[in-house]
Amino acid sequence: MRKFDGDHLLIATHNRGKLEEIADLLSPFGVKVSSNADHGLPEPEETETTFTGNARIKAHAAVKATGLPALSDDSGITVDGLGGAPGVYTADWAETPDGRDFDMAMTRTWSELEAVDAPYPRGAQFRCCLVLAWPDGHDEVFEGVMPGQVVWPMRGDQGHGYDPIFQPDGYDVTFGEMDRWEKNKISHRADAFKKLIEGCFA
Numbered sequence: 001m002r003k004f005d006g007d008h009l010l011i012a013t014h015n016r017g018k019l020e021e022i023a024d025l026l027s028p029f030g031v032k033v034s035s036n037a038d039h040g041l042p043e044p045e046e047t048e049t050t051f052t053g054n055a056r057i058k059a060h061a062a063v064k065a066t067g068l069p070a071l072s073d074d075s076g077i078t079v080d081g082l083g084g085a086p087g088v089y090t091a092d093w094a095e096t097p098d099g100r101d102f103d104m105a106m107t108r109t110w111s112e113l114e115a116v117d118a119p120y121p122r123g124a125q126f127r128c129c130l131v132l133a134w135p136d137g138h139d140e141v142f143e144g145v146m147p148g149q150v151v152w153p154m155r156g157d158q159g160h161g162y163d164p165i166f167q168p169d170g171y172d173v174t175f176g177e178m179d180r181w182e183k184n185k186i187s188h189r190a191d192a193f194k195k196l197i198e199g200c201f202a
């Protein structure tokens with residue numbers, strides 16, 4: 001496992017919600033961060049069929065474009081009653097000609113569960129794969145998961161993406177009803193981050 005000994009890390013994401021969470025999670029380690037937006041980087045096509053594959057694409061594209069070490073995050077929700085969908089296609093379910101519409105994506109998720117008459121609780125997992133990549137091509141991969149259930153109607157206006165329909169196990173609130181610090185203690189991203197910190201920053 002290679003340690004990170006730089007003072008600057010590029011967070012290779014175009015998602016502001018993720019970027020804020022990652023910046024908070026990294027804040028104790030005194031690392032300066034910038035994001036794809038700061039470097040004017042295009043959003044690479046995510047052509048792989050696994051979270052790890054897509055996270056690798058994003059991290060290595062950012063490293064190649066800037067020469068900086070980069071950390072990417074590929075994540076999504078796997079819903080038991082839908083055979084693991086939307087999974088790596090979680091963002092695609094929100095895609096419209098005018099940008100991403102997560103109300104539409106959450107509505108589709110619930111409608112498809114209704115269509116198959118999925119039993120309750122409607123189990124699901126948020127999953128996160130982090131890839132830390134260096135300019136010489138080396139990378140390290142870390143995975144995290146948060147089990148829970150899909151609920152309806154949507155609840156809460158905090159967080160981002162599918163947060164309003166995901167209730168983590170052991171809680172009676174959705175991610176959308178948690179403040180960012182609370183979510184950052186237990187989320188799939190926090191789980192992957194613990195491993196990243198132990199592996200590369202400790």
Ligand SMILES: O=c1nc[nH]c2c1ncn2[C@H]1C[C@H](O)[C@@H](COP(=O)(O)OP(=O)(O)OP(=O)(O)O)O1
Pocket residue numbers: 012013014015018043046058073074075076077090091092094126159160161162163175187189
């Ligand atoms: O904590 C989360 N709370 C709610 N929703 C979440 C979360 N984490 C991922 N998600 C959803 C949003 C997005 O629809 C998809 C990830 O897709 P994914 O390609 O990894 O991210 P993205 O396209 O938004 O940004 P980018 O690729 O530039 O990092 O899963």
Ligand SMILES: [Mg+2]
Pocket residue numbers: 046091
């Ligand atoms: Mg993406």
